[in-house]
Amino acid sequence: MPRLFTGIEIPPEIGLALSAYRGGLPGARWIDPENYHITLRFIGDIDERMADDVCSILGDSRWREPITVTIEGLDTFGGGKPRAVFARATGNGELADLQAEQERMMRQIGLAPETRKFIPHVTLARLKNVSPIDVADYMAARGHFAKLTFTFDRFVLYSSRASVGGGPYVIEAAYPLG
Structure with missing residues (x-):
């Protein structure tokens, strides 16, 4: 079974704006804009029965x-050992509430609690031995960041295949809001 997680799709125009921050950092592995997303709940590698429970x-x-959602800075x-460059996202508390609802749901069906604090973000690059x-020079050169805002009306269940981070991600199911 592939690795699963829930997330929010980044609209193409926001992805295009974020892609302008690609480059200028030696050794960074830049994420392709079509794979930009905000992870809500990492689920991990699970069997088919549990995947059915998650979908349900x-x-x-x-x-x-x-x-x-507002994306407001890098x-x-x-x-001291940087491993990723990301764009910070905020959602007026609603984003955290949606994530908390999903955390409760995943615990309800028997998945272990997520141990990492929820920090809404869009990963732009993965770093290894950078x-x-x-x-610091990269961040200083990109000190001005024009806020990007969008509204989403669904979250999705993504899968990822074994790869070296950053996708490709596949939407397995979509769940409308509103």
Whole structure:
């Protein structure tokens, strides 16, 4: 079974704007814009029975309002040993509430709790053995970031195949909001 996670699709025009930040960082593996997304709940590698349970319970989502998201700046994960460059996203608390609902659902069907804190973001590049100084220079050169805003009215269940990060991702199911 492929690796599964829920997420929010990034509209093409937002993806195009984010793709302007590609390049200028030696050693970065840039994510293709068609694979940009905001992960809500990582599920992982599961068997077919559990995948059916995931699909079924996500269909019971009570969230019925479209959510507006603002992408408002660049950041990194990893501190002194950077491992990713990402664009920060906010959703006025609604994004965190939707993620929390999905976390409860996944626990209800027996999946282990997610141990990482939810930080809404769009990964732009994965970093391995990239100099922290190069990352700092990259971030300093891109200090001005025009906010990008969009509203989404569905979340999706993605699958990913074994690869070196960054996709390709496949939409297995979509769940409308509103």
